[in-house]
Amino acid sequence: MIKVNNISKSYNKTEALKNISFEVKKGELFGLIGPDGAGKTTLMRILMTLLIQDKGEAEMSGLDVVRDYKKIRRLVGYMPGRFSLYQDLTVEENLEFFATVFGTSIAENYELIKDIYVQIEPFKTRLAGKLSGGMKQKLALSCALIHKPKILVLDEPTTGVDAVSRREFWDMLKKLQQQGITILVSTPYMDEASLCDRVALMQKGEILRIDSPARIVENHPRALLAARSEEMYRLINDLRAWEKVETAYAFGQFVHVTPVDDAMEAVELEHYLMSKKHRKLQVFETNPGIEDVFMALMSASNQ
Ligand SMILES: Nc1ncnc2c1ncn2[C@@H]1O[C@H](COP(=O)(O)OP(=O)(O)OP(=O)(O)O)[C@@H](O)[C@H]1O
Structure with missing residues (x-):
């Protein structure tokens, strides 16, 4: 048409x-x-x-x-x-x-x-x-x-x-x-x-x-982690400052994190954030949605 x-x-x-x-x-x-x-x-x-x-x-x-x-x-x-x-x-x-x-x-x-x-x-x-x-x-x-x-x-x-x-x-x-x-x-x-x-x-x-x-x-090959803490602004900055994190951006009440290594487990990210003294932490593996895929594609094509 x-x-x-x-x-x-x-x-x-x-x-x-x-x-x-x-x-x-x-x-x-x-x-x-x-x-x-x-x-x-x-x-x-x-x-x-x-x-x-x-x-x-x-x-x-x-x-x-x-x-x-x-x-x-x-x-x-x-x-x-x-x-x-x-x-x-x-x-x-x-x-x-x-x-x-x-x-x-x-x-x-x-x-x-x-x-x-x-x-x-x-x-x-x-x-x-x-x-x-x-x-x-x-x-x-x-x-x-x-x-x-x-x-x-x-x-x-x-x-x-x-x-x-x-x-x-x-x-x-x-x-x-x-x-x-x-x-x-x-x-x-x-x-x-x-x-x-x-x-x-x-x-x-x-x-x-x-x-x-x-x-x-379905065709998006990357892993995704979600994290939240008491101080969300500092959380994003700490995540972005870590060399093992490729992208981190706010997504609703969480920060969505794409690790450099797709095999990174939630517990490794959690340990890093604990070392940065974040409190009331929640970190877990999650499935990317269409918005995550778009963010990843856009940031990849910007590089
Ligand atoms: N009349 C114009 N003269 C010069 N540049 C223009 C003109 N119209 C659009 N552009 C430029 O062309 C590009 C594409 O603009 P376009 O308006 O098509 O994008 P868009 O996706 O519809 O975004 P928006 O929601 O801002 O309209 C932009 O860089 C814009 O600045």
């Missing part, structure tokens, strides 16, 4: 995308995961025909993003990073505006947006600029869906939205997927990776891995 072949794009001296290739299958929920500046927005803008690549080609539903840009725009729903709502129009006026641009009406396509729109309908006379982040997000999604797109492209739809709204939003995406819509979504939140069918982990214009979240974790 989406084909990207050797796409490169630079802004003056910044190489935003370096020879990117991947495919998204029909009906797939595909995630572009990566920190700020990874190139996610640039890639989406190329696919949305809003920016032209320097090199390579891309297709949306068999249509070329440069040659067939007009057809693609009718086929695809887009929710840009900063929600493209008219702040001084009401909720209903925004939706009517997007429907009119695509030559349709709210009534005609109400079924598709119903589940989402009913949540903001009680506020339909409120100005979009006066909505909360979560409500703006729902309105922006309704606007992106109002012309019944086959493909939905969402650029960081959950950035700046609270945890509950984030979860609800992903539930909505799953429902849209069940209706046959192919979804490409970007996010800087690594925990959202596990909600996608497949993900591409991006950093500095490159794809570091591309696979299902489960397979990315």
Whole structure:
């Protein structure tokens, strides 16, 4: 449904995308995961025909993003990073505006947006600029869906939205997927990776891995230890200062530690931390999750 072949794009001296290739299958929920500046927005803008690549080609539903840009725009729903709502129009006026641009009406396509729109309908006379982040997000999604797109492209739809709204939003995406819509979504939140069918982990214009979240974790060869103590800040510093530790970073209430030697046992790490006078210590071996794998891949490619 989406084909990207050797796409490169630079802004003056910044190489935003370096020879990117991947495919998204029909009906797939595909995630572009990566920190700020990874190139996610640039890639989406190329696919949305809003920016032209320097090199390579891309297709949306068999249509070329440069040659067939007009057809693609009718086929695809887009929710840009900063929600493209008219702040001084009401909720209903925004939706009517997007429907009119695509030559349709709210009534005609109400079924598709119903589940989402009913949540903001009680506020339909409120100005979009006066909505909360979560409500703006729902309105922006309704606007992106109002012309019944086959493909939905969402650029960081959950950035700046609270945890509950984030979860609800992903539930909505799953429902849209069940209706046959192919979804490409970007996010800087690594925990959202596990909600996608497949993900591409991006950093500095490159794809570091591309696979299902489960397979990315399965194929990760490294061991992982978890540690906590009374003084977490000092714990991280002590861990990072030890030559037997490759990486250590905060993960919830623990520090996740990748030892240089995968065979290191928890007890060896514990002895080291006891020698540093840490109290209320807890150290144990654990299994890496997708976030751990991403952190490891990103730090390896930074070296
Ligand atoms: N219009 C522009 N002019 C110059 N450099 C740009 C422009 N747009 C993006 N860049 C640079 O290209 C790189 C990729 O940016 P891009 O916005 O695509 O990344 P991103 O993964 O979407 O991150 P973000 O969440 O910050 O938007 C960054 O180094 C960015 O500074």
